[in-house]
Amino acid sequence: MTTSTSTICPTGTSEMHLSPQPVGKLSIRNATKIYDPDGVNVLALDNCSMEVEAGEFCVIVGPSGCGKTTLLNAIAGFHDITSGDIFLDDELLCSGTKQAEPGADRIVVFQHGALFPWYTVLENVTFGPLVQGKMSASAAKKEAEEILAQMGLKGISHSYPSEISSGMRRRVEIARAMMNNPKVLLMDEPYRAMDALTKTIMHKNLLDVYDQSRKTIFFITHDLEEAIFLGTRVYVMTTRPGTIKKVIDVDLPRPRDYKILSSDRYLELKQEVIESVHEEAKKAFEAGEREMA
Ligand SMILES: Nc1ncnc2c1ncn2[C@@H]1O[C@H](COP(=O)(O)OP(=O)(O)O)[C@@H](O)[C@H]1O
Numbered sequence: 001m002t003t004s005t006s007t008i009c010p011t012g013t014s015e016m017h018l019s020p021q022p023v024g025k026l027s028i029r030n031a032t033k034i035y036d037p038d039g040v041n042v043l044a045l046d047n048c049s050m051e052v053e054a055g056e057f058c059v060i061v062g063p064s065g066c067g068k069t070t071l072l073n074a075i076a077g078f079h080d081i082t083s084g085d086i087f088l089d090d091e092l093l094c095s096g097t098k099q100a101e102p103g104a105d106r107i108v109v110f111q112h113g114a115l116f117p118w119y120t121v122l123e124n125v126t127f128g129p130l131v132q133g134k135m136s137a138s139a140a141k142k143e144a145e146e147i148l149a150q151m152g153l154k155g156i157s158h159s160y161p162s163e164i165s166s167g168m169r170r171r172v173e174i175a176r177a178m179m180n181n182p183k184v185l186l187m188d189e190p191y192r193a194m195d196a197l198t199k200t201i202m203h204k205n206l207l208d209v210y211d212q213s214r215k216t217i218f219f220i221t222h223d224l225e226e227a228i229f230l231g232t233r234v235y236v237m238t239t240r241p242g243t244i245k246k247v248i249d250v251d252l253p254r255p256r257d258y259k260i261l262s263s264d265r266y267l268e269l270k271q272e273v274i275e276s277v278h279e280e281a282k283k284a285f286e287a288g289e290r291e292m293a
């Protein structure tokens, strides 16, 4: 794990090469979600279907309020869907009103961070496997320190979250997620509030994690450039009720480098995503204006 060729793959398998058979295939079939606060029906998702391949970096974009978080929360098991099915590696996660069980196979990296402030970085990162009794304390410590070092976070194990920068905290969260060896990382606008420079560091770090682990990443963003720079596929959602409007294959080479931002293909893809999202954003805006009238 300490060499640059090792892979981020915890629980004692850190020297393994990429698995020949990646896991983490997500099949979303006709997912519909109706919220009914105070008896008023809000149709958030309407027969939304998508197939995310195992090991795919899937990026979801779409107008505000179109149902992106609703979809992620259903996969995470934070709430049910009203009808439809979601499968993980062909096993039913949730169906109709049967809510998915939250599990260590799907780890959510929250937008506002969720580290325990009273624990050190090391205690935060080892928390999951220790609580689940999956690893001994010494094995967890060793693994955590290797992952932290690989993520450029060497030497902060004994710091508290309040003592490190927000960018570091976000990387610690990813390290903590990787300790659980999940099948899928679920990320809801994780870099939303960050300045441009910190974002570039976050991108590089996440791309390294992805290239080394080939975990399925389900990533929501409103930043269309970020979507193309990171993703293998970009899924554009319609305005609410959300469904998938367009799937764009991002056929840019990996490992990704900032040089691609000036390539013709990147600019072409960016244009395609912008046009598709703006069309939906315009519809959302007009619908809002009609409601106000
Ligand atoms: N708990 C809830 N109760 C009622 N309506 C909700 C709830 N959560 C989200 N919604 C509504 O569902 C729609 C989709 O929300 P959300 O999934 O958060 O959108 P996005 O993440 O794309 O911005 C929005 O109209 C939102 O107001």
Ligand SMILES: [Mg+2]
Binding pocket: 068, 069, 070, 188
């Ligand atoms: Mg959201």
